[in-house]
Amino acid sequence: MTGRHTVLVDGLPTSYLEAGQGDPVVLLHGGEFGADACLAWEHTIGALAQRYRVLAPDMLGFGGSAKVVDFTDGRGMRIRHIARFCAVMGVDSAHFVGNSMGAVNLLVDMTSESPLLPVRSLVALCGGGEIQRNEHVSALYDYDATLEGMRRIVAALFSAPSYPADEDYVRRRYESSIAPGAWESLAAARFRRPGLPAPAAPNSARAYYRIAVPTLVVEGGGDKLLPPGWAAEIAAQIDGGRSAVVDGAGHCPQIEQPAAVNALLSEFFAGVPPRRNPGGELR
DSSP states (O other), X not given: OOEEEXXXXXXXXXXXXXXXXXXXXXXXXXXXXXXXXXXXXXXXXXXXTTTSEEEEEOOTTSTTSOOOOOSSOHHHHHHHHHHXXXXXXXXXXEEEEEETHHHHHHHHHHTSSSOOSOEEEEEXXXXXXXXXXXXXXXXXXXXXXXXXXXXXXXXXXXXXXXXXXXXXXXXXXXXXHTSTTHHHHXXXXXXXXXXXXXXXXXXXXXXXXXXXXXXXXXXXXTOSSSOTTHHHHHHTTXXXXXXXXXXXXXXXXXXXXHHHHHHHHHHHHHTSOOOBOTTSOBO
């Protein structure tokens, strides 16, 4: 059974979902308005919890976690927060799965000179490629906290038109996006001092050769935000990296095609070498 809990991480309330027992799996959600751990992973946690201890935190600014923003290093603050969350939860090594922003945060950390996250294996779902400049990306960035604005976000995230047509689903995401401090914290991260040059466009070029853990990069076959083929391009730069395409899925394949993604995750985790205790024995 999945339970929701709250823990203080360096004084910051951090909400998370937990289920199952065994080797830890940490799930990191995306960064769109209204995102949180439950919406991102509700079709994933139960399947993985049959064999693993699953932890799905709300990242800073989202869901039930603290609504704080670092205006000079927002991504770095979220990565450090997740690293400290793992320490507080007694997790010294875990399989990590990220979707969209969560995947990008994983890749940024693991390609840095000094990674902070205790990553045993890495799965990047629709995060890491070169974001396209189109009306769907505009829907994500220009959200005006209205129901119709959320419908445009939902249309951008999913391949199937049934999602933006589902009034209950759109409203559920809308309600999450207007929870106290949720819209403000994400919108504030995009503030820019008058006269300051616009930030550079997101870049997918990273030091992927630094990634030394088993890695799977997953692409949605109907992703409206990323170009076809990006997952294979990134995986080819990682020693032993693998890629997969989930047909009939947009930017959130774990929601749109959960059975396919759960099968991919289970097969991938099963192939990760077992950990060793300090004395050398397997565990």
